[in-house]
Amino acid sequence: MKTLIIYAHPNHRDSRVNRALLDAARELPGVTVHPLYHRYPDGFIDAAHEQALLTEHQLIVLQHPLYWFSCPSLLKEWLDSVLTRGWAYGRGGEALAGKYLVQAISAGGTDDSYRTGGQNGFTVxxxxxxxxxxAHLCGLHYLAPFVTHGSRVIDPQALTEQARAYRDHLLALCADPAAHRLDSRETCQ
Ligand SMILES: Cc1cc2nc3c(=O)[nH]c(=O)nc-3n(C[C@H](O)[C@H](O)[C@H](O)COP(=O)(O)O)c2cc1C
Structure with a gap:
């Protein structure tokens, strides 16, 4: 299954976690890494190019740090400009139907902080x-997110293991994506 990693990190140079995960994932066959902040330093998205990329791939990965309990702004801009009516949704908008979407998230907060009653109140x-x-509106199958918690304090060995787990997880998704749909599992981590 051809996999497209849409990578959105505004400060990749200083990244530890996403850098390690991305380096592990790019070794896999059939994986295209698409770094949005590198491709669009001025913030203007080429929607036609992005749509062509999406068309060529079956598994779409949104990899990004959690920023204000959501995504970095360029990824939001990407969603707004690429997932257009009549292409991704609405009448005739079936370009993404049946594909799979998964998010690979790094969060500064700990696993324990992301729960009901925890410091961050909700799960990721x-x-x-x-x-x-x-994803639902666009007919994409939304898969359980792959989450790395405590990203600012994760030690080098744990990070190496997490990068390996990410690579293995992408392999498992390619083999049997339907087994990882959110309605059958809550989260991976
Ligand atoms: C602007 C900004 C907003 C952030 N918001 C959150 C947040 O809402 N929740 C959280 O757990 N961590 C938050 N963080 C921490 C980042 O998620 C963390 O720095 C990142 O996951 C580290 O990954 P990296 O090593 O790849 O840079 C935020 C960081 C920045 C700079």
Whole structure:
């Protein structure tokens, strides 16, 4: 299954977690890494190019750090400009129908902070509901997110293991994406 990683990190140079995960994922066959902030330093998205990329791939990965309990702004801009009516949704908008979408998220907060009654009040999967609904509207199958918690304090060995787990997870998704649909599992981590 051809996999497209839409990578949105405004400060990749200083990234530890996303850099390690991305380096592990790009070794896999059939994976295209598409770094949005590198491709569009001025913030203007080429929607036709993005739509062509999406058309060529079956598994779409949105990889990004959690920023204000959501995504970095360029990814939001990407959603607004690429998922157009008549292409991604609405009458005749079936270009993405039947494909799979998964988010790979790094969060500064700990696993324990992302729960009901915890410091951040909700699970990461709950906070990502707008993405889940966006996928739903576009006919994409939304898969359980792959979450790296405690991203600012994760030690080098744990990070190496997490990068390996990410690579293995992408392999598993390619083999059997339907097994990872959110309606059959809450979260991966
Ligand atoms: C503007 C900004 C907003 C952030 N918002 C959140 C947040 O809402 N929740 C959270 O857990 N971490 C938040 N963080 C922490 C980032 O998620 C964390 O720095 C990132 O996951 C580290 O990954 P990296 O090593 O790839 O840069 C935020 C960081 C920045 C700079």
């Amino acid at each position: 999967a709950e906070l990502l509901r707008p993405f889940e609904m966006t």
